[in-house]
Amino acid sequence: IKRDPRYAQLTEEHVKFFTDLLGEGSAVIDGVTKDATDDIEPFNGDWMRKYKGHTKLVLKPGSTEEVSKVLKYCNDHMLAVVPQGGNSGLVGGSVPVFDEIVINMSRMNEIRSFDEVSGTLVVDAGCILEVADNYLKEKGYIFPLDLGAKGSCHIGGNVATNAGGLRLLRYGSLHGNVLGIEAVLPDGTIVDDLSKLRKNNTGYDLKQLFIGGEGTIGIITGVSILCPQRSNAVNVAFLGLESFEKVQQAFREAKGQLSEILSAFELMDSYSQDLVHRVTKNKHPLEGEHPFYCLIETSGSNSEHDNEKLEKFLEYVMEKGIVADGVLAQDATQIKSLWGWREGIPECLGHWGGVYKYDLSIPISELYSLVEDTREKITKAGLIGDGDKDPVVGVVGYGHMGDSNLHLNVATRTFDKRVEKELEPFVYEWVSKRNGSISAEHGLGLAKKNYIGYSRSETMIKLMKQIKNLYDPNGIMNPYKYI
Ligand code: FAD
Incomplete structure (x- = not known):
C-alpha cells in the first residue's frame, strides 16, 4: 500500500493546536520537533509484533468534548487518525499504517454509573475490561464478556471489535448486550445514543454500526451495557477425548445435561497443549495424551446442585465412552490453573x-x-x-x-x-x-482487508462503503484498513 497523498503531513502548528487543547501529559510526540522524543514505539506496534506504523503523534483526550474538538480539527485539516484502545487487537486494526495520528482512549477510563437493580453499567470507552469486571464483582454482577486480554483491552475496543470471547455461549453477543453508545463522528458531531433502555424500537438502531465498526466511522467515547448477575457457584471440568466426533457428542450432552448452567465450552487440540507445556513446563491436568481436550465451565446459583449435575454429566460421558478422561476442579486455584491451559495458548x-x-x-x-x-x-x-x-x-x-x-x-x-x-x-x-x-x-483490520469478499457479497460491501462515505466523507477514520 502507498500513503494516500490526500492526507496532510503533520506540522508543528498542528501539534501546538493539540497540546494547547489537551494540556500537559496528554500527547506523546516523536519527531515533529527536534526536542520531542517521547517513547512512541508501543503505540506504533501491535500485540503480535506483526504490524508497525510510523506515527509521530499520539493524543490522549480526556473527555468526549476533547475527542470532538480533536476530530473536527483533523477532519478540517485532512489529518488521518487511528482510534486505539488497549492495543490488544489481533488483526492490525489499532496501529497506524503510515503516519496517522493515534487517538488513544486510555485517559477516558471512568465508570460513569451503575444501576444495581437493572444491572446497567455506563462506562467511558477507555475503561479496562478487568477493572469494570472487578467493580461489578463487588456489586454481585459480571461483565457479559470475558477474554484473555481482559487486563489490557478497553471496553470501547471490545465494542469496536464486537469481541466474542469465552462466555458468548452463555451471555450472547455485544450486539445484544450493549444498550447504548456515545460516539464522536469525524466532523466532531457527538452522537448521544447512550440509552439505558432494554427495549427501544424507534427507527434504525444506529449504534449497531459502531459495534464491530473497528473505528472506521467514529470514535466510541461511552458505552452502556446490560450486565447479568454474577453466579456464586462456578465449576470447571477438563476433559480428554479421542476424536472430534466425540468432542461433538460431548458438546451435545453438555448442552442437554448442563443446559442453563453451562457457561463455556472450549476446545483445545493436543498440539496446542503440547506447545503450552513446552513454554510453561507445567504438568498437564490429565495423564496420558489425548488428541482433543475440552474445558467445560458451569455458572449457577447453587454450588452443590451444580457440582452434582457436572459430576453426573462426567459419569455419563465416561461410561458411554464419549470422554476418555476428565478432572473436576476442586477449588478456585484449580479453576484458574485449568483455564490457564486454554487462556495461555x-x-x-x-x-x-x-x-x-x-x-x-x-x-x-x-x-x-x-x-x-x-x-x-x-x-x-x-x-x-x-x-x-x-x-x-x-x-x-x-x-x-x-x-x-x-x-x-x-x-x-x-x-x-x-x-x-x-x-x-x-x-x-x-x-x-x-x-x-x-x-x-x-474483525478484519489490516490483516484481512483483502479477503472480505470471501465472506461478504459485492452488494454487502457496496452498502458498507456507502455507510462509510456517509459518516466519514473525507476518509480520515482508520484508513487503509478493511474499508
Ligand atoms: P484495540 O486493539 O486498541 O483496537 C481494536 C480495533 O478497535 C481497532 O480497529 C481500533 O481502531 C478500534 N477501536 C479501539 N477503541 C476504539 C474506540 N473507543 N472507538 C472506536 N474504535 C476503537 N478477541 C475476541 O473477540 N475474543 C477473544 O477471546 C479474544 N482473546 C484474546 C486473547 C489475547 C491474549 C489477546 C491478545 C487478544 C484477544 N482478543 C480476543 C482480541 C482483542 O483482545 C479484542 O479484539 C479486543 O476487543 C480489543 O480491544 P482493545 O481495547 O485492545 O482494542
Missing part, C-alpha cells in the same frame, strides 16, 4: 517468533478438518519440523467450540513468505466453500 504460541492467526466460523461438523488439511499442506510443503531451518513449529486448533468458532494458528520461528503462501488464500477459500466466516470475532 495465544501467549505461548508467540514464544517462538511469529504466529499466523485465523479466527473462523465454520459449521461445527467440519470445524476441525481445516486444521488437519492445513497441517497436511504445510507438511507436504516441507515447512514444519524441529530444525532451525523449518519455519513452522506447530499447526494448532483451539477455540470457542460452543460458538462454532475455531482459532487456527500456525506458530513459526519468524514470519515467512513461504508459509504465508501456503496459507493464503487457501484458508479463506476453504472457509468460503463451507459458507463460514473469515473473521468470527477479531
Whole structure:
C-alpha cells in the first residue's frame, strides 16, 4: 500500500493546536520537533509484533468534548487518525499504517454509573475490561464478556471489535448486550445514543454500526451495557477425548445435561497443549495424551446442585465412552490453573517468533478438518519440523467450540513468505466453500482487508462503503484498513 497523498503531513502548528487543547501529559510526540522524543514505539506496534506504523503523534483526550474538538480539527485539516484502545487487537486494526495520528482512549477510563437493580453499567470507552469486571464483582454482577486480554483491552475496543470471547455461549453477543453508545463522528458531531433502555424500537438502531465498526466511522467515547448477575457457584471440568466426533457428542450432552448452567465450552487440540507445556513446563491436568481436550465451565446459583449435575454429566460421558478422561476442579486455584491451559495458548504460541492467526466460523461438523488439511499442506510443503531451518513449529486448533468458532494458528520461528503462501488464500477459500466466516470475532483490520469478499457479497460491501462515505466523507477514520 502507498500513503494516500490526500492526507496532510503533520506540522508543528498542528501539534501546538493539540497540546494547547489537551494540556500537559496528554500527547506523546516523536519527531515533529527536534526536542520531542517521547517513547512512541508501543503505540506504533501491535500485540503480535506483526504490524508497525510510523506515527509521530499520539493524543490522549480526556473527555468526549476533547475527542470532538480533536476530530473536527483533523477532519478540517485532512489529518488521518487511528482510534486505539488497549492495543490488544489481533488483526492490525489499532496501529497506524503510515503516519496517522493515534487517538488513544486510555485517559477516558471512568465508570460513569451503575444501576444495581437493572444491572446497567455506563462506562467511558477507555475503561479496562478487568477493572469494570472487578467493580461489578463487588456489586454481585459480571461483565457479559470475558477474554484473555481482559487486563489490557478497553471496553470501547471490545465494542469496536464486537469481541466474542469465552462466555458468548452463555451471555450472547455485544450486539445484544450493549444498550447504548456515545460516539464522536469525524466532523466532531457527538452522537448521544447512550440509552439505558432494554427495549427501544424507534427507527434504525444506529449504534449497531459502531459495534464491530473497528473505528472506521467514529470514535466510541461511552458505552452502556446490560450486565447479568454474577453466579456464586462456578465449576470447571477438563476433559480428554479421542476424536472430534466425540468432542461433538460431548458438546451435545453438555448442552442437554448442563443446559442453563453451562457457561463455556472450549476446545483445545493436543498440539496446542503440547506447545503450552513446552513454554510453561507445567504438568498437564490429565495423564496420558489425548488428541482433543475440552474445558467445560458451569455458572449457577447453587454450588452443590451444580457440582452434582457436572459430576453426573462426567459419569455419563465416561461410561458411554464419549470422554476418555476428565478432572473436576476442586477449588478456585484449580479453576484458574485449568483455564490457564486454554487462556495461555495465544501467549505461548508467540514464544517462538511469529504466529499466523485465523479466527473462523465454520459449521461445527467440519470445524476441525481445516486444521488437519492445513497441517497436511504445510507438511507436504516441507515447512514444519524441529530444525532451525523449518519455519513452522506447530499447526494448532483451539477455540470457542460452543460458538462454532475455531482459532487456527500456525506458530513459526519468524514470519515467512513461504508459509504465508501456503496459507493464503487457501484458508479463506476453504472457509468460503463451507459458507463460514473469515473473521468470527477479531474483525478484519489490516490483516484481512483483502479477503472480505470471501465472506461478504459485492452488494454487502457496496452498502458498507456507502455507510462509510456517509459518516466519514473525507476518509480520515482508520484508513487503509478493511474499508
Ligand atoms: P484495540 O486493539 O486498541 O483496537 C481494536 C480495533 O478497535 C481497532 O480497529 C481500533 O481502531 C478500534 N477501536 C479501539 N477503541 C476504539 C474506540 N473507543 N472507538 C472506536 N474504535 C476503537 N478477541 C475476541 O473477540 N475474543 C477473544 O477471546 C479474544 N482473546 C484474546 C486473547 C489475547 C491474549 C489477546 C491478545 C487478544 C484477544 N482478543 C480476543 C482480541 C482483542 O483482545 C479484542 O479484539 C479486543 O476487543 C480489543 O480491544 P482493545 O481495547 O485492545 O482494542
